[in-house]
Amino acid sequence: MSGSVAPRLSKIRTVLALVVLATIVVGTVLGVRMMSGAEADDVGGSWYAGYVDVTAVPRYAFEAGAPHPEGPSETGAEEAPAEVPSRADDVVLSFIVAEAEDTCAPSWGTHYSLDAAGYEMDLDRRIARLRESGGDIVISFGGAINTELAVACDSVDELIDAYGQVIDRYSITTIDLDIEGPALQDAESIQRRAEAVAELQHMSREQQKPLAVWLTLPVVPQGLSSEGAEVVAAMLEAGVDLAGVNVMTMNYGEARGDLPMLEASVDSLRSLHRQLGALYRQAGVALSDDQLWHKIGATPMIGQNDVPGEIFTLEDARGLNEFAQEQGLGRMSMWSLNRDITCGPNYPNTDRVSDACSGVQQDGVRFSELLATGFTGRAAGAAGTVTAEVSEETTPVVDDPETSPYPIWNEEAAYLEGTKVVWRGSVYQAKWWTRGDLPDDPVVNLWETPWDLIGPVLPGDRPMPRPTLPEGTYDEWSGEQTYERGERVVVEDIPYEAKWWTQGESPEAAAVDPDGSPWRPLTMDEVEKILEQ
Template sequence: MALQFQGRRLSPVRVLIVAAAIAALVAGGLAYWHRANDSAAAADADQWFGAYVDATSTPFYDIGASAAPEQRVVLGFVVADPEDDCAPSWGGYYSMDEAAEVFDLDRRAARVNAAGGQIVVSTGGLLNDELATACKDPAATAAAYRAVLDRYQSTTLDLDIEGDDLSDAEAGQRRVEAVLQLQQDTDFQLWLTLPAATFGLAPEGVAEVQRMLDAGVRIDGVNLMTMNFGQTRESGQSMATASIQAAQTAHQQLDELYQAKGQKLGERSLWRKIGVTPMIGQNDLLGEVFSLEDAVELNRFALAQGVGRVSFWSANRDAGCGETYPDLNRVSNNCSGVAQDTGQFASLLSAGLGQQTPAVAPSLESSGEKAPVETAIADDPDASPYPIWNAQFAYVKGDRTVWRKNVYEAKWWNQNSAPDAPAGKDQPQPWSLVGPVLPGDKPAAVLEAPAGLYPSWSPEKVYTKDDRVLFEGRVVQAKWWNTAQSPEAALQGSTDSSWMVLDNATVRKLIDKKPAKTPSAPSKASATSPAAEN
């Protein structure tokens, strides 16, 4: 007789348990896969630090001397030229050519790039018209954005949209069209800098982001101006805590905006699209002070969450105000209003953000390598904007010279001090590095004064302090009483001469100020009148 085995039948409850277990395993695997992809995507995105610099604020900030390698410098603000709505200008005061001439922006930007840093161009700001607001032609606006990025070799465009610019929906649509055109043929990162409160982005800011996403603009990040919170900050809440709350809420807002477009970004990927920008020290609102302790706390949060960007307003203010500053509650463009070391906020906020730890260089003794030989670099007078440095010349404060393909400016009187000579510890260096000689640089043409602007120099005359004469086409001014002392030495750069040579800018003002003489026919009376002889 054959035996038959009757299998046990699974109950419906057991089937459900097994199915739930399998579903849990699948869900867990998918969640792990999504987290892994999210982490990988976040790792591919930049995380960076870059302080804002008010480019046109005086004294002009030396970006080349202050930016650390691998950091970015956010230059603000490019706005519409008041005389040409579609032309970019710095703060409405300087064209790009004028900025190069007045405060050497081209050369200083080139120095940042050469040191491994990056220039970020920021447009808009609170006080002037962003280009898309003033310019009614999106193509011309795109061309203006492109011109500024190209000029400073920048790969990041920061659209700082606030105030009237943010509430102007028509300008916002033109801005979208301009950015879309620019993204078609230019590879760059796009950041939107928008006002924030503890509740995150205001409705106008949300609308600006949504316009961009609806049009298909690729946004690399949204930078929150975490400052001037006003009544949205709870009593006793620190500025760092308020900034963190703003970032967390904006994170949720971005998540909803992207999901509405059918894009599900992971949590860490979304954090990479968030930037935070506090105003260091005393804010514009009384009682709001972003302290050094706030900087430490915000930096820790940024590192823990993987925030994509940290900036602050502004590098010009990253210094103590000093004992002579009368009122620390009054906001200054040149100091923070809190007790600090110069550059301390930049150091605290940037710690660990997007910077590689420098490798320890092997010692020459252990490596067996020979010490490098100093490379000879020949300067070309015909391709240098200033005279080549000469050990025999005496230089005074403000004098510029070219040495080994770089431009230097004298801090004080010096002679026979090579501009790139290393200074010992605690020893002052009489030169400051401005930046490299740029392609296309040529010697500045000497402005020759027209005959008759001043009398010609005469060895027989006595001159007193501030007397001006013409000598070999140049205007020279007496520094003290002298006679029979030729201005030739002054033209050769001597500081011991009794004369000083006026620069081109001063001579141009004198020429423009001098009224033109209109010849007229002499009257009959003029030939015999006694007044004609006086």
């Protein structure tokens, strides 16, 4: 998610020294009161909190629970309504980044140090007001622009200090690490971040203070990228107890294909669920399906997305919330509360993304209300949750040849592209020639496995005949014979076709080097066509 690109308020005034001193005094007093909202309503469970772009102009009044920015926006947005909810919501304040590319010091969007944000934006005081009214904050580090602290800091100790300054100043129990852009490709920062967060969480728990850690990562309908998966794996390997992985269900680009936005978002979450299961299993942790769903968060970009043609509608919000409730997602967010309003008449080009309005006609309906429905927990209440492995033993499924619609997978057998097998109560189909690859192997990326999961074996299923070529259809392969392009042979009943002139090269080597082998195995479709002739 991007930070604001709108103008910022502010130059440091000549009375800097006096204001800084006053801020420190106020901060000391507020430090005692910062947790009052969370303590008054310490409810765990699934929670909702919309993102607020703290430095964007017009400034969003998160502290008052107001649904719109303060007063008319530069884009013609309507004024905020006078009524204020009796209890403010939790919000995700974004983004803490490095002051400069090579400076290991936290700032709000590079524009304000923590102290400057206190006196120029009254941020500490506004957070205290939010907490007094029953709300609370999560703070997000990173984002699509500027430099994430783990990239700027040179050591784990420096990074612990930088993160710690933010955690201590704002007395937060939940942090959100938004890792995207160059930070996804920076292997050193990924490791540095994982080690620093693991130590911070360990120290917090020793002091009987919860510190929940959420990763926010880009996603497509096929799931996390390999870089995104590596960020998760590094955290688990370092010993971080992740509260969950929140994915940005937005800006899919070409990966979306012809899918509607809601369907693309649902597919993304299902893919993430499968990937998380594999990542935890690779880390030696067994979690149930329900536990995995609870470790997933969704953050759509409401209205017009950054990618032209991608528009997340109010109906999409209703559908995503319904899916989230059905599956038991642990978190729902949105980008951003600043934008949760219809653009005014002075903003005619709604195809261009605005920081202050959604770009779609909302007719008084708020995306935040639709997405928050059913999320009754609070971030602070959920922060104390510790991940526990599944304790109950499960009886492995034993496949029965008498009721399996396809042959039961055999480690020694070779399978052509398109072949269907049964394994542990499910039907799988081979994407390419394979032998010895377990159909339910916990891989993170689908391209790592030659098998597609089709679905479960159904009651009433019975064996279906497997098509095989009659004996003598093709000659057995011989290492002494030469073969021209297009000639076909069989090896252990598997038919192959020569891609070019060859002699002495076994067709079975195609499984190891399909591009370099002069042979390719026929597909099941080709076998069936031969049988029809």
